[in-house]
Amino acid sequence: MSFLTAIHFLDLLGTVVFAITGLLAASRKQLDLFGAVVLAMVTAVGGGTLRDLILDVPVFWTQQTLYVYVIVISTLIVYVYNRYFDIPMKLLLVLDALGLAVFTVIGAQKAFDLGFSDPIVIMFGIMTGVVGGIIRDVLVGEVPLIFRKEIYATASFLGASVLVLGFHFIESRELAILLAMIVVFGLRMVAIQKNYGLPIFISKSAPADDSNKP
Structure with missing residues (x-):
């Protein structure tokens, strides 16, 4: 298996995982099957779609309909599976971290190859990795x-x-791509395992958030 083939496989795997996170969010909100499929779709391809629209290039899933089939089929399978069994959350978090790494690298690489400046390349990498989750939430x-x-x-x-x-x-x-993926995946997994997080923005004059109180 070539390196590019492996990246493409991981891209499809990340697409499936992001779709599943959308499906689980739909389950929490008790959406119907159509709503679940829509939420899974926008979660899986939202970041890449926005990236391609801004870059003014053909949206990737309109050129490779395999992504649409993968999302719909995996969503239907998980929709049925989740009615009888629980999806291991630890496994989902690991695969989500891997998907974030792959999406980030693919987005940044695409912008870099189109000749954008380094800060813009970084922004497109982040956009590809996180925008789908933003739309979902x-x-x-x-x-x-x-x-x-x-x-x-x-x-x-x-x-x-x-x-x-x-x-x-x-x-x-290939080495640069691999190192970048290791950084994203490694940081995300350490943050999950150690429960690390960024400091919360607190204003002196702002009232305390009582939403978590019983």
């Missing part, structure tokens, strides 16, 4: 994950930054 009426304490977008940012540096200073593009 907004649609179900929750505060998006990246706006909470979670180290999520931060991991994407650092990984995209490593990718840009690697493209400039490492001769092997």
